[in-house]
Amino acid sequence: MGAIESKVGEPIIDESVLVNAARNGDIGAFEQLVRRYDRNVFRIAQHITQNREDAEDVVQDAFLKAFQNLGQFQGQSKFYTWLVRIAVNEALMRLRRRRPERMVSLDEDVKTEEDSMPREVADWSPNPEQLYSQAELKDILSKTIQGLPPGFRTVFVLRDVEALSTEETAEALNLSIPAVKSRLLRARLQLRERLNKFFKRRNGESK
Amino acid sequence: MTCSEFLKELTDYLDNTMDQRTRVELEDHLQWCHNCYVVCNTTKRTIEIYRDSQLFELPDDLRNRLRTAIISKCKQHKSKTEA
Numbered sequence: 614m615g616a617i618e619s620k621v622g623e624p625i626i627d628e629s630v631l632v633n634a635a636r637n638g639d640i641g642a643f644e645q646l647v648r649r650y651d652r653n654v655f656r657i658a659q660h661i662t663q664n665r666e667d668a669e670d671v672v673q674d675a676f677l678k679a680f681q682n683l684g685q686f687q688g689q690s691k692f693y694t695w696l697v698r699i700a701v702n703e704a705l706m707r708l709r710r711r712r713p714e715r716m717v718s719l720d721e722d723v724k725t726e727e728d729s730m731p732r733e734v735a736d737w738s739p740n741p742e743q744l745y746s747q748a749e750l751k752d753i754l755s756k757t758i759q760g761l762p763p764g765f766r767t768v769f770v771l772r773d774v775e776a777l778s779t780e781e782t783a784e785a786l787n788l789s790i791p792a793v794k795s796r797l798l799r800a801r802l803q804l805r806e807r808l809n810k811f812f813k814r815r816n817g818e819s820k
Numbered sequence: 821m822t823c824s825e826f827l828k829e830l831t832d833y834l835d836n837t838m839d840q841r842t843r844v845e846l847e848d849h850l851q852w853c854h855n856c857y858v859v860c861n862t863t864k865r866t867i868e869i870y871r872d873s874q875l876f877e878l879p880d881d882l883r884n885r886l887r888t889a890i891i892s893k894c895k896q897h898k899s900k901t902e903a
Binding site: 681731769773 | 828832837855863902
């Protein structure tokens with residue numbers, strides 16, 4: 614999935630042109646940036662906060678903050694990476710507000726390597742998604758990723774769902790590249806382990 | 821190569837960001853280690869399933885409502901800073 618989603622037939626305007634125009638107060642140009650990235654920001658926000666209302670607030674606040682602070686955007690990184698950084702911070706802030714009893718941090722690294730070691734090794738059905746209805750599958754995937762620590766699921770979503778590079782993810786989250794890689798590996802292995810019980814090959818199922 | 825050495829390299833292997841020599845070593849391990857083969861395959865499927873899941877898509881009506889709110893707040897901010 615590419616980061617940029619645009620309607621078919623919509624002319625693709627160079628992003629730096631839009632960013633520069635928006636920086637000079639062109640609201641129409643900024644609206645085009647919103648259209649490019651609102652779906653991505655919403656997905657990221659909902660993955661982190663696990664709450665629809667919070668995700669809606671994050672989308673609004675992240676874009677407004679981006680507009681207000683465009684003067685500080687240096688253009689050394691991509692606008693999208695800069696926007697994701699703002700959105701992730703907003704989302705984590707809301708998560709902390711909702712769960713004050715739990716420490717919520719991207720640095721959360723309490724699990725040991727062993728926690729990510731595969732415990733159950735079972736082959737999956739050839740088309741595991743087809744074992745469930747679309748709604749059931751979404752429910753399984755949503756609940757499964759909810760169980761990961763916020764730092765792990767944020768890295769997984771940026772890298773594997775939104776297809777940011779390791780370097781962009783590190784920049785957006787203010788983490789080192791080895792930290793991104795380590796969290797990504799553990800997130801992937803933990804999700805795989807948790808999905809096993811839903812997707813593993815049933816007895817008698819042919820290969 | 822041991823299984824835990826293989827697992828450490830799994831992310832780079834799946835992302836195809838490793839040198840040719842390490843890739844050959846990993847693929848050699850996969851030839852004979854069924855467990856790692858299954859873990860590698862099912863981890864790859866995990867990523868694909870999430871990537872294709874369209875989880876948390878933004879419905880059009882909500883999308884329009886949010887965009888209208890954002891643009892209205894930006895206009896307010898602009899008129900304040902220009903005042």
